[in-house]
Amino acid sequence: MSKPVIETRKLTKRYDRVVAVNNLDMTIHQGEIFGMLGPNGSGKTTTILMLLGLTEPTAGEVRVLGLDPARQPLSVKARVGYIPDQVGFYDDLTAVENLMYTARLNGIPRKEAMKRIEEALKRLGLGEVMDNPVKTFSRGMRQRLAVADVLIKQPGMIIMDEPTQGLDPEGAHEFLNIIRQLKDEDITVLLASHLLHQVQAVCDRVGLFYKGRMGLSGTVEELARQYMKGGYRIELEVEGDRKAIERALQQVKGVTEVAYLGRNRYEVRAQGDLRAETARAAVLADGRLLSLNVEAPSLDDIYVRYFQEVEHDRVKQAA
Amino acid sequence: MTASSKQLEMSRRAREGSPWTGLWAVVFKEMADLLTSSRMRILEVLILLTAVGAVYAAMSQIRESIGRDPFLFLKLFTVSKPPIPSFVEFLSILVPLIAISLSFDAINGEFNRRTLSRILSQPIYRDALLFGKFLASFFTLALVLTVIWLLIIGLGLIGLGVPPSGETVARLLLFLLATIFYGGVWLALAMVFSIVFRQPSAAAMASLATWLFFLIFWNILAGLFANIISPVRMGLPQEVIAQAQWQIALARFSPTFLYGEILAALLNPAVRQVGLGLLLPLLPQGAIPGSPLPLAQSLLLIWPQFTGLIAATILLFALGYVLFQRQEIRA
Ligand SMILES: Nc1ncnc2c1ncn2[C@@H]1O[C@H](COP(=O)(O)OP(=O)(O)O)[C@@H](O)[C@H]1O
Ligand SMILES: [Mg+2]
Numbered sequence: 281m282s283k284p285v286i287e288t289r290k291l292t293k294r295y296d297r298v299v300a301v302n303n304l305d306m307t308i309h310q311g312e313i314f315g316m317l318g319p320n321g322s323g324k325t326t327t328i329l330m331l332l333g334l335t336e337p338t339a340g341e342v343r344v345l346g347l348d349p350a351r352q353p354l355s356v357k358a359r360v361g362y363i364p365d366q367v368g369f370y371d372d373l374t375a376v377e378n379l380m381y382t383a384r385l386n387g388i389p390r391k392e393a394m395k396r397i398e399e400a401l402k403r404l405g406l407g408e409v410m411d412n413p414v415k416t417f418s419r420g421m422r423q424r425l426a427v428a429d430v431l432i433k434q435p436g437m438i439i440m441d442e443p444t445q446g447l448d449p450e451g452a453h454e455f456l457n458i459i460r461q462l463k464d465e466d467i468t469v470l471l472a473s474h475l476l477h478q479v480q481a482v483c484d485r486v487g488l489f490y491k492g493r494m495g496l497s498g499t500v501e502e503l504a505r506q507y508m509k510g511g512y513r514i515e516l517e518v519e520g521d522r523k524a525i526e527r528a529l530q531q532v533k534g535v536t537e538v539a540y541l542g543r544n545r546y547e548v549r550a551q552g553d554l555r556a557e558t559a560r561a562a563v564l565a566d567g568r569l570l571s572l573n574v575e576a577p578s579l580d581d582i583y584v585r586y587f588q589e590v591e592h593d594r595v596k597q598a599a
Numbered sequence: 600m601t602a603s604s605k606q607l608e609m610s611r612r613a614r615e616g617s618p619w620t621g622l623w624a625v626v627f628k629e630m631a632d633l634l635t636s637s638r639m640r641i642l643e644v645l646i647l648l649t650a651v652g653a654v655y656a657a658m659s660q661i662r663e664s665i666g667r668d669p670f671l672f673l674k675l676f677t678v679s680k681p682p683i684p685s686f687v688e689f690l691s692i693l694v695p696l697i698a699i700s701l702s703f704d705a706i707n708g709e710f711n712r713r714t715l716s717r718i719l720s721q722p723i724y725r726d727a728l729l730f731g732k733f734l735a736s737f738f739t740l741a742l743v744l745t746v747i748w749l750l751i752i753g754l755g756l757i758g759l760g761v762p763p764s765g766e767t768v769a770r771l772l773l774f775l776l777a778t779i780f781y782g783g784v785w786l787a788l789a790m791v792f793s794i795v796f797r798q799p800s801a802a803a804m805a806s807l808a809t810w811l812f813f814l815i816f817w818n819i820l821a822g823l824f825a826n827i828i829s830p831v832r833m834g835l836p837q838e839v840i841a842q843a844q845w846q847i848a849l850a851r852f853s854p855t856f857l858y859g860e861i862l863a864a865l866l867n868p869a870v871r872q873v874g875l876g877l878l879l880p881l882l883p884q885g886a887i888p889g890s891p892l893p894l895a896q897s898l899l900l901i902w903p904q905f906t907g908l909i910a911a912t913i914l915l916f917a918l919g920y921v922l923f924q925r926q927e928i929r930a
Contacts, residue, residue: 325929332720334928354616354722362720364929368713370632384624385721429717 282310284343285437285468286331291340293326293492300326302492303340308470313463315479316472317579318489324472325365326492328439331470332362345436358386361430365442367422371415375406375425378414379432386433393432400428404458420451427458437468444478456482480579488586496586504577505551511577514548514558515541520567528565532557544570614724621723625731626738633739638700642743646693650747651754653679653686658758670891672763673770673866675755686751687862691855692814694778697743698785699806701736704799705790706923711799716928729923733790733916740782748775766894773898774865780908781858785810787915794922813853821849854911857904864901868892 286308293301301323308314316324329335330342333349333356342349349356369378376397383393401410404424409417417425423443430438443459444452459482462469473479480486480500487497496503504511518525522540529538529548535558537549548558555574562569633639657678661671668674679685706729709715719725752771756762763771788809792802825846831838850856863870868891892900 329929334716334719352615353724354620357720358722360720362717364713364716364720366713367717369717370712370714372632381624381628382717382721384628385621385718385723387621387722426717433721 284308285310285345286470287341287343288327288331289341291327291330291342292338293323293330293335294338299492301330301337304492304494306487306494306497308468311463311466311468312484313459313469313471313482315483315486316470316489316494317474317476317479317486317583319474322474322489323492324474324489325441327489328362328441328470328472331439332357332360358433359436361433361435361438363423363426363430363438363440363443365445367426367429369414369417369422369425369429372413374413375401375410375417375428378425379429382429383432388432396432396434397428400431401425403431404428419446420448420454423447423451423455424458427462435467437470438462440469440471442473442475443471444473444475452478476579476583486579488583490587490590495590496582500579500582501576503579503582511581512550512553513575513577514550514553514555515571515573515575516546516548516558516562517544517570517572518546518562518567519544519570520562520565524565525562525567528561528567529558532561616724618724618726619730620727621721622727622731622734625723625728626735629732629735630739633701633735634742639739642697642700646697646743646747647750649689649693650686650751652683653689654751654754654758656680656683657685658755662759669764670767670770670868671759671761672752672755672767673868675751675759676771676774677862677866687866690778691781691858691862694740694744694782695785695810695814695855698736698740698782699789699803699810701739701789702732702786703789703793703803703806705732705736705793707793707797707799707802710797719928725923726920729790729920730916733786736786736790737779737783740786741779744775744778744782769894770865770868770897774862777858777861777865777905777908780905780912781854781861783912784854784908784915787912787919791915791919791922794919794926810855813855817853818850818856821846821853824849851904851907854908857907860904861901861908864892864897868894868897870897870900 284307286306288304288306291301291304291306292299304323304327306327316327318324326335330337331344331349333353336350344356345359347356370381373381379397379400380390380393383390383397388396398407398410401407404427406421406424406428409421414422414425427438440459444455447455456479459469459471463484471479471483483500485497485499486503487494488503489495496506498506516529525546526538526540529535529546532548532550532554534551534554535548536551539547541547546562548554550558553574553576555572559569559572654675657675657680660678660680661668661674676686679688706715709718718728748771752763785806789802789806792805793799796802796805825842829838829842829845831842870892
């Protein structure tokens with residue numbers, strides 16, 4: 281892995297009684313797409329605000345691109361683009377005028393700014409409407425405008441809070457493609473969301489947030505392997521001797537459970553994608569393989585399982 | 600200094616770069632917004648009508664004294680022809696209204712448009728946003744007032760046919776300056792309310808309520824309090840004077856009262872004393888008669904009031920600054 285661009289150590293934020301972020305250790309590397317996932321109120325937004333120096337941590341350390349956001353907020357904010365949840369623009373101003381204000385706040389000379397603005401707006405498919413007032417824009421267009429807005433400062437990193445919230449499925453899908461393109465330019469992307477299934481496809485790594493802590497982090501596959509023993513569900517349709525086939529499937533390494541579903545259908549629980557191995561086993565047991573399907577564990581499953589365990593531990597500790 | 604402001608001070612010292620980075624970007628953008636806004640159109644029409652109306656009325660009253668009164672031009676601003684009030688009477692009402700309308704939604708407007716966190720995630724400090732917005736409102740106010748001022752002088756030149764004397768011009772300039780700073784107090788007040796209240800309408804109501812309080816009730820309350828603090832028991836002259844002094848001291852907490860004193864001294868050179876002589880409605884024509892005072896003397900008279908207005912503006916701005924620094928910016 282390349283060098284870390286965000287590091288937090290025992291980062292904590294307390295509001296009166298509520299502990300919004302609790303001893304958070306998080307590391308994010310150059311060029312990756314990292315998803316901070318968790319339900320509402322789990323501390324994602326608060327963490328982001330501390331990364332940007334927009335809220336002071338109660339305790340702990342933060343480094344963003346090697347800088348301390350509380351001491352060097354200007355340098356951090358000049359290099360990091362931030363798309364807040366429910367991002368807003370000045371409705372009476374045009375897209376270009378809105379972005380020009382951003383450019384001026386970033387101290388970019390006018391000519392250079394105009395060049396970057398046109399480039400960014402065209403790239404996000406807003407070239408046609410760049411001189412229209414933003415009040416005429418749809419939700420999806422505003423969200424794309426928000427991306428153009430952060431691209432003006434040519435950031436090394438972009439932080440997005442709930443980027444797909446309020447978009448229709450198609451809009452959300454389109455937006456995730458935009459995020460992928462950013463990664464191709466070696467821009468690190470940190471996104472926070474409670475819509476797990478939507479963002480899981482786009483993230484290189486995810487961290488699961490719960491009550492101000494990040495309980496789990498890694499690639500979705502890693503998490504599935506660690507956490508969901510037998511997270512993959514493989515379904516085979518095989519003609520042949522049921523006993524022999526069941527025995528053969530059970531002997532495949534990595535299989536945790538085999539069940540007969542009737543009408544020549546078998547369900548196999550496995551720790552990974554064992555389609556090839558189970559198919560071979562079935563064929564070697566003189567079965568005629570008719571169909572083969574695999575269902576990867578979804579992040580939702582992992583999540584549910586994770587919370588069950590956390591809650592379970594808590595209850596046990598309390599007792 | 601309280602613990603929290605000390606903390607603020609320390610974190611300020613440790614911060615990188617200037618707190619004013621991006622200030623002018625904010626000022627230009629906000630001024631452009633204000634000058635093209637529809638509220639500005641309404642204000643312009645309102646002000647134009649009152650200026651022309653009041654000056655026309657004053658002109659018909661003072662025309663006969665052309666050539667006899669060396670401060671004729673000042674009368675243009677102060678003479679009324681009932682039921683039409685004089686221009687300064689209009690102004691003392693209009694200026695707070697303009698000022699409040701320029702800044703009652705400064706900060707909460709950004710909150711409600713959800714632009715605040717996007718703007719503050721640019722490489723600027725909150726200081727620049729707040730001060731930039733204040734300056735933009737202040738410059739806009741100054742611009743509007745200067746235009747009216749020029750308009751009235753222009754009308755005066757045409758209508759009276761004599762140019763104002765050098766001293767008159769100096770007095771009028773100071774009057775303009777005082778009016779702008781008087782507006783500054785209300786700008787800063789409305790801005791504080793725009794930080795405190797999330798709803799712009801609530802901020803506007805609070806600002807207007809404060810203004811009405813000072814316009815109408817504070818003088819009455821000052822009288823009541825003075826009577827309690829320093830009652831007139833025997834009817835001795837020194838008791839009456841002591842009570843009046845208390846009343847004035849209390850009344851001076853009102854920016855409206857301070858502005859009234861300034862106007863009295865600047866626009867009526869015959870005024871030799873502010874305060875005691877000017878207890879009630881503070882308009883110049885009711886002042887003590889006497890030979891005109893030189894400008895420097897008039898200025899000396901109202902210097903404390905002048906600095907008082909500026910100090911009030913700074914204090915209110917500082918209050919807003921502290922509140923804004925501690926505010927959570929998430930929507
Ligand atoms: N200004 C605040 N004052 C008090 N509590 C707050 C404040 N902001 C957030 N919180 C609390 O902090 C917790 C984390 O909130 P947040 O970071 O917004 O979570 P998320 O973004 O994951 O939904 C919540 O319990 C929330 O109620
Ligand atoms: Mg959030």
